[in-house]
Amino acid sequence: VQHAETTRLEAFSDGIFAIAITLLILEVRAPEAHDARELTRALQAQWPSYTGYILSFLIIGVMWANHSHIFRLIKRADHMIGMINLVLMMTIAFLPYPTSVLARNAGDPATRGPATLFYSASILVTAIPWSLLWMHALRAGLVDAPDDERDRMTASFRFGWLPWLGTTLIAIVAPTLSLAGIALLTLYWMLFPGRHRRPQGGR
Amino acid sequence: VQHAETTRLEAFSDGIFAIAITLLILEVRAPEAHDARELTRALQAQWPSYTGYILSFLIIGVMWANHSHIFRLIKRADHMIGMINLVLMMTIAFLPYPTSVLARNAGDPATRGPATLFYSASILVTAIPWSLLWMHALRAGLVDAPDDERDRMTASFRFGWLPWLGTTLIAIVAPTLSLAGIALLTLYWMLFPGRHRRPQGGR
Amino acid sequence: VQHAETTRLEAFSDGIFAIAITLLILEVRAPEAHDARELTRALQAQWPSYTGYILSFLIIGVMWANHSHIFRLIKRADHMIGMINLVLMMTIAFLPYPTSVLARNAGDPATRGPATLFYSASILVTAIPWSLLWMHALRAGLVDAPDDERDRMTASFRFGWLPWLGTTLIAIVAPTLSLAGIALLTLYWMLFPGRHRRPQGGR
Amino acid sequence: VQHAETTRLEAFSDGIFAIAITLLILEVRAPEAHDARELTRALQAQWPSYTGYILSFLIIGVMWANHSHIFRLIKRADHMIGMINLVLMMTIAFLPYPTSVLARNAGDPATRGPATLFYSASILVTAIPWSLLWMHALRAGLVDAPDDERDRMTASFRFGWLPWLGTTLIAIVAPTLSLAGIALLTLYWMLFPGRHRRPQGGR
Numbered sequence: 001v002q003h004a005e006t007t008r009l010e011a012f013s014d015g016i017f018a019i020a021i022t023l024l025i026l027e028v029r030a031p032e033a034h035d036a037r038e039l040t041r042a043l044q045a046q047w048p049s050y051t052g053y054i055l056s057f058l059i060i061g062v063m064w065a066n067h068s069h070i071f072r073l074i075k076r077a078d079h080m081i082g083m084i085n086l087v088l089m090m091t092i093a094f095l096p097y098p099t100s101v102l103a104r105n106a107g108d109p110a111t112r113g114p115a116t117l118f119y120s121a122s123i124l125v126t127a128i129p130w131s132l133l134w135m136h137a138l139r140a141g142l143v144d145a146p147d148d149e150r151d152r153m154t155a156s157f158r159f160g161w162l163p164w165l166g167t168t169l170i171a172i173v174a175p176t177l178s179l180a181g182i183a184l185l186t187l188y189w190m191l192f193p194g195r196h197r198r199p200q201g202g203r
Numbered sequence: 204v205q206h207a208e209t210t211r212l213e214a215f216s217d218g219i220f221a222i223a224i225t226l227l228i229l230e231v232r233a234p235e236a237h238d239a240r241e242l243t244r245a246l247q248a249q250w251p252s253y254t255g256y257i258l259s260f261l262i263i264g265v266m267w268a269n270h271s272h273i274f275r276l277i278k279r280a281d282h283m284i285g286m287i288n289l290v291l292m293m294t295i296a297f298l299p300y301p302t303s304v305l306a307r308n309a310g311d312p313a314t315r316g317p318a319t320l321f322y323s324a325s326i327l328v329t330a331i332p333w334s335l336l337w338m339h340a341l342r343a344g345l346v347d348a349p350d351d352e353r354d355r356m357t358a359s360f361r362f363g364w365l366p367w368l369g370t371t372l373i374a375i376v377a378p379t380l381s382l383a384g385i386a387l388l389t390l391y392w393m394l395f396p397g398r399h400r401r402p403q404g405g406r
Numbered sequence: 407v408q409h410a411e412t413t414r415l416e417a418f419s420d421g422i423f424a425i426a427i428t429l430l431i432l433e434v435r436a437p438e439a440h441d442a443r444e445l446t447r448a449l450q451a452q453w454p455s456y457t458g459y460i461l462s463f464l465i466i467g468v469m470w471a472n473h474s475h476i477f478r479l480i481k482r483a484d485h486m487i488g489m490i491n492l493v494l495m496m497t498i499a500f501l502p503y504p505t506s507v508l509a510r511n512a513g514d515p516a517t518r519g520p521a522t523l524f525y526s527a528s529i530l531v532t533a534i535p536w537s538l539l540w541m542h543a544l545r546a547g548l549v550d551a552p553d554d555e556r557d558r559m560t561a562s563f564r565f566g567w568l569p570w571l572g573t574t575l576i577a578i579v580a581p582t583l584s585l586a587g588i589a590l591l592t593l594y595w596m597l598f599p600g601r602h603r604r605p606q607g608g609r
Numbered sequence: 610v611q612h613a614e615t616t617r618l619e620a621f622s623d624g625i626f627a628i629a630i631t632l633l634i635l636e637v638r639a640p641e642a643h644d645a646r647e648l649t650r651a652l653q654a655q656w657p658s659y660t661g662y663i664l665s666f667l668i669i670g671v672m673w674a675n676h677s678h679i680f681r682l683i684k685r686a687d688h689m690i691g692m693i694n695l696v697l698m699m700t701i702a703f704l705p706y707p708t709s710v711l712a713r714n715a716g717d718p719a720t721r722g723p724a725t726l727f728y729s730a731s732i733l734v735t736a737i738p739w740s741l742l743w744m745h746a747l748r749a750g751l752v753d754a755p756d757d758e759r760d761r762m763t764a765s766f767r768f769g770w771l772p773w774l775g776t777t778l779i780a781i782v783a784p785t786l787s788l789a790g791i792a793l794l795t796l797y798w799m800l801f802p803g804r805h806r807r808p809q810g811g812r
Contacts, residue, residue, distance in 0.1 A: 014215050015421055016428050018424075019222055019428040019429075022226065025226070025296055025300050028300045030230075061293075082471050094459070101436045111439050220624075221625045221628060233636075233710045260699045393692050421631075422631050425627060425632075426634075489674075489799050492674075495630070496666045500634055510639050517643070519645050524652060
């Protein structure tokens with residue numbers, strides 16, 4: 001088995017993160033309007049697009065920060081890491097699509113439900129390759145980190161997907177509450193990056 | 204608190220800057236035409252799109268140069284720098300959208316007003332994360348720069364948003380004048396990058 | 407003849423790979439729907455788009471891993487390597503287009519045939535610059551690798567395009583079988599990257 | 610005046626080159642078709658789009674190779690280099706738009722004329738910032754190259770735009786001939802990168 005430096009893998013991933021996050025704005029379409037008042041209203045009426053943009057930008061951004069953090073601990077890469085990372089990138093680069101579906105439907109109570117469910121489920125799905133990535137890196141001996149950091153990360157991957165399962169289930173009955181939950185979770189990850197990595201009863 | 208090198212943060216930001224600036228051309232749509240004369244006229248009629256492209260390309264480009272400059276002074280990054288930088292990137296990657304709104308409406312006196320206001324306000328909003336980034340870096344001791352350079356930068360962030368507030372307020376009553384002001388400000392930043400960083404009465 | 411490091415060539419290629427792979431999601435368009443049931447069905451009806459996205463994402467991703475591997479063996483670049491690499495990038499950056507054609511037609515038996523043929527042939531075409539790249543690097547003495555690795559790579563480029571010729575020919579008579587073949591080939595490359603590089607009777 | 614390494618400037622430019630070149634495929638739209646024969650014909654009928662894609666991909670690619678070459682000779686960057694480079698990037702990132710205009714009109718004799726003129730003129734315009742970049746780098750003492758290489762580059766920038774002026778003038782009377790000229794020029798630059806850099810009667 002061949003172990004390579006992770007440099008080019010990180011550059012490739014950074015590129016995908018940067019592009020996926022920047023493509024989000026392409027989903028917000030400039031409205032047609034014939035006078036000033038109509039244009040002002042049309043710009044205001046696009047709040048679901050703005051909300052989707054902000055939410056997905058921050059979610060993908062937090063995932064990028066997480067990716068950076070993990071690859072400071074994973075010192076070498078084998079072929080399998082590259083392939084799991086590819087699947088992870090596939091689920092992350094998919095997110096502009098559910099964002100677009102959410103943006104088009106969040107303002108309409110009749111379709112808000114399945115749009116939110118699809119959006120939350122798409123985030124939940126990313127948890128699978130995230131966990132596989134860490135589990136494989138641990139087992140293949142590619143991680144170079146202090147024991148407590150390692151344990152924190154493992155706990156984080158073991159339970160980190162549970163809140164997203166929560167927002168996905170809630171989306172079935174209460175989409176607005178689910179969206180609020182997604183926003184709060186994102187804000188929490190932005191403000192307290194280390195806290196959730198500590199295992200119960202940890203130091 | 205963990206301090207990391209800023210390398211990957213800069214690569215991620217460079218990617219977003221490069222993509223946001225290159226996406227601008229996607230907003231300029233090839234016109235339909237049935238004979239040579241019609242095509243020539245249609246290409247000329249798209250001057251608002253060309254203007255929007257040039258203006259936003261240069262504005263985002265100057266912001267990139269500014270970002271490069273700041274991160275030569277910020278030697279290390281903590282989690283908060285990453286998160287403020289993410290919000291900054293969110294406001295910059297948003298700019299192709301107001302550019303598209305401006306391009307569609309700058310040629311029409313009836314809607315030029317709110318389009319220019321929206322455009323100028325979007326630039327103004329970027330000033331908030333710019334200032335937060337510098338203030339946090341200063342307070343967290345992440346800046347490594349000579350005192351006078353530091354003071355110049357602080358003065359620049361304290362007053363640098365005022366001209367954009369000016370063009371935003373002017374846009375309400377005189378959109379064309381506001382656009383001229385935005386163009387002049389951008390040209391000024393391109394030609395005199397250091398001047399505005401010097402505090403009043405500085406050396 | 408001037409020999410340069412391959413660093414910037416790899417960075418440029420990484421960028422193109424990352425963008426081509428991330429643009430794939432732009433081909434999946436958010437559907438219009440007026441109630442929850444209609445939206446759910448519309449999201450399910452887009453399975454050809456999802457299939458195309460997953461297939462092309464993995465194919466381009468495997469090509470990226472291959473590119474990384476080759477440029478670990480090619481230590482220096484001359485002008486011709488740069489130009490062959492440019493043609494290679496041209497054939498890879500083209501793939502989002504046949505993917506889009508496939509996604510629009512894979513669900514319709516009447517047009518599935520030529521869409522699959524076009525898709526498979528587009529992948530087959532990439533084999534030409536791939537082989538030229540390796541042959542030129544060998545002849546110009548730019549490869550720095552152990553003999554058996556070199557032989558494995560040469561055998562891989564000599565015969566690696568044959569399976570894609572197979573799926574292209576099959577597409578003429580049995581498009582669904584051809585798509586299954588493309589999927590299996592991609593999975594095989596993801597799981598057994600080294601095996602096919604070993605020449606017949608190799609160690 | 611502050612002199613910085615050109616690393617981040619090159620990374621930013623590489624990003625823009627990679628994105629501009631990859632966006633070209635977005636201009637090729639998957640056709641609608643109802644049976645196999647119609648789809649096959651529709652795919653063939655898009656030859657102007659394929660031609661535009663190939664031509665512009667190779668032109669931007671050659672420009673990238675040129676940019677790489679120049680920045681191996683320019684060792685340090687000042688603010689003015691950054692700003693001229695920004696204008697250069699603005700003219701290069703513009704090229705997907707005239708490519709799109711060309712692709713839509715190259716197949717129609719009625720509008721081929723102005724489309725080719727616009728395309729060729731857009732390439733010609735890039736010569737201005739290219740020359741300014743080199744002239745400024747020379748004058749500001751940022752170039753570190755042997756005398757004959759320096760002279761070759763200067764001659765190249767002094768006369769390199771003349772062929773593009775030729776294809777632009779020819780486009781007014783004979784667009785097809787102009788396109789053939791553009792294709793030949795691009796092929797010439799791909800195959801003989803060094804020849805045109807040698808001054809008349811060179812070493």
